[in-house]
Amino acid sequence: MTREDVVGRANVEDTPELLQYYDELSGHHTGALWTVANKIEPWEPQSQSVPVLWRYQDLRGKVLRSVELVTPEKAGRRVIYFNNPGRTDVSAAVGWIYAGLQVMHPGEKATAHRHSASAIRFIMEGTGAYTVVDGHKMTLGRNDFVLTPNGTWHEHAVEDTGTPCIWQDGLDIPFVNAMEANFFEVHPDLSEPVAYPVDDMSKTWGNPGLTPGGGTWDKGYSPMFKYEWGRTYEALQAYAASAEPSPFDGTLMEYVNPINNGPVMKTLGASMQLLAPGMQTKAHRHTGSYLYQVVKGSGYSVINGQRFDWTERDTFCVPSWAWHEHGNTSDRDDAVLFCLNDLPVIRAMGLYREEALGDNGGHQLTADQGRI
């Protein structure tokens, strides 16, 4: 029992009589709320996830090694997943987000399947990767990302003419499992036919400021499916040149569903942010879980007082309500961070809250109290 000597909080001393009473209650599959109230209703969010930096230079060789050890047929998917050490109950990178690094060689193909979990795929290296979602084939290059929304048939492959590809998968598996709503099906034909012109969805729905005449779409996720790096980076640079950056995020743009400007999928959101050379953001914290991938450049993030130095292709997480600030250590090149998050869920449920750090000029002190 966690007791707190504060008015309005549970503060009941154990007595032999009460302990006997608790025993009796548990025999009836019940319990006294005051024995758990302070734990289940914390004053503020208590993330079980801890901040982690996964260095690509440590992981790349391990990911490639899986190609020698298991076949895609036997493994289903060759993925090395991020396992947050604070989580023992579920396989999660942070919060209720699962993520991992998948490798595929030219000519390989994963079995077509569908599930209740929603997914994104962010291409890290290699050429010739493609994904088919409900008959729409998307060719994928470095730093492109593609959606495989819940319930859609999808399969991933690398063309014979391509090179070994590594990408980051990100899914809401822990969340959907927590909701006890996850289904998984293998396609009856193990593969799905391509039924439309290649890249039709991004060519139809991905034109800035333009929507197709007569185009209709009523599904709960973006019809764009693929978001290309070239256009994203161009947009970030244009925005950065035209508006003051956010003190907390630099120049940040959210990926949206072009139908309603909402998130790309109902449970997972994504953004890309640019930190100008030498930029140091101020610290803030907010609800929601965030998994970052360094797309370009080098710098650092201070998360709950701990500094993590990152470089291109590293992945790191910011748990819910953790203080965080970012810095670009180059005085010449910009740094760009891709972020996968659960903001659509947090916002839809009215759970979003944000706070800026007021002390020390808006910057955290690291554990040794040195300047960041």
Ligand SMILES: [Fe+2]
């Ligand atoms: Fe899948």
Ligand SMILES: [Fe+2]
């Ligand atoms: Fe933030």
